[in-house]
Amino acid sequence: MSDENLMTIRQMCDAYEVTPRTLRFYEAKELLFPIRQGTKRLYARRDRARLKLILRGKRFGFSLEEIRQLLDLYDLGDQQATQLAKTYELATQRLADMVNQREELDEAIEELKQQLEWGEKRLAELYASSAAE
Amino acid sequence: MSDENLMTIRQMCDAYEVTPRTLRFYEAKELLFPIRQGTKRLYARRDRARLKLILRGKRFGFSLEEIRQLLDLYDLGDQQATQLAKTYELATQRLADMVNQREELDEAIEELKQQLEWGEKRLAELYASSAAE
DNA sequence: CGTTTAACTTACGTTCACGTCAAGCAATGT
DNA sequence: ACATTGCTTGACGTGAACGTAAGTTAAACG
Known part of the structure; x- marks a missing residue:
């Protein structure tokens, strides 16, 4: 132990x-x-x-390099003032990126849902016609 | 033209x-x-x-391969029944993935916001102490 | 008709994110 | 004492997603 x-x-x-x-x-x-x-x-x-x-x-x-830079954000312990400021700025930028990505993701999810409904209907039709045989 | x-x-x-x-x-x-x-x-x-x-x-x-499979979803025009069913199933799976990713993204955004507030306070402190000199 | 210009094919090179040996040390059990 | 087990450090290999250079062809322009 x-x-x-x-x-x-x-x-x-x-x-x-x-x-x-x-x-x-x-x-x-x-x-x-x-x-x-x-x-x-x-x-x-x-x-x-x-x-x-x-x-x-x-x-x-x-990428791992992008992640490496981001990691410093969660370790703001003992940074120099100028370094902290830079890190802070980079963080706000990344945050904006993430918010953008979330919007896009929401769109993508909605579109995919639409397509799924479409496919559902098509499948129902195919099933109905084969059952009618 | x-x-x-x-x-x-x-x-x-x-x-x-x-x-x-x-x-x-x-x-x-x-x-x-x-x-x-x-x-x-x-x-x-x-x-x-x-x-x-x-x-x-x-x-x-x-990955491009994952994307290639997903692309068929938006082109459900003339698929065979069995193929359409497989595509449909894959799509529901991917949709679930995306929804998961959105949840994670929401978390990540929240955490990053927290960190930003923290950094903001630290920066304010540093600025205040240097101004007091 | 010759020559730029743009697109083409073929093929080897590159970066990222690891996988996969090979060989060695270090503690652990028998 | 010795073998097994687990971790270590190189070093080379690999698949994905392109970049890049070389040489070819086809259309367009003067």
Whole structure:
């Protein structure tokens, strides 16, 4: 029962359905910063939060580089004033992007629903005619 | 003033901000089916509609292959019954995916707003303390 | 009729996001 | 003591989505 709150790479993989390779890759790209016990990696709460955000970002179609920049937004702890201001500005921009994407997504959902109704009717017709045979 | 309603590859590129390579690539992947006037491609209304859907799908993080399957949904014209049924089922699944994505997106937007408020306060503090000097 | 111009094909190159060995260290059980 | 298990670091491979360069053809222009 090692240190609670810290997870090995395998526990992380099982918990988030990713491979070790993926976690090491994210680390190489400076998206994660697990601590080292000897040679082994240990992931703390902070890394898990970041990983969640990474996986979510991917589902929205963001690249890892875009995600890396976004991650700083959730770690505003001890930034310099100028750096904080830049981060803040980037965040408002990203927020606008997301709101746009939500609008588009709403549209897409509506259109797809329409098409589904159409298909439903067509299927009903086909079924009716085959039953009439 | 060639045949209205039909666009050359360059007009398409300018209109949708893609490269010729991209359009030919989508054609190779059977996402677009421009008609041929001799060796040249001409894009009709149908292709433009499909291209819009392709670009939108990409913004949502779908792969071209996923998009290709989805495209059939908007072209339910003359499908076989069994094929139509399969397409329909796939569509309902995708719709569910999109609805999920919207929920996640809503969450993400909320969280980011929270972070922005936080950053705003921090910035205000920093500004106040530097002004007091 | 020669020459730009635009589109074409073929094919190899590139970036991203990992997958997949290969070889080595480190603790753990028998 | 030794083998198994789990993690490690390279390093090369891969599929997706194009980019890019080379050479070809066809229409249009002077």
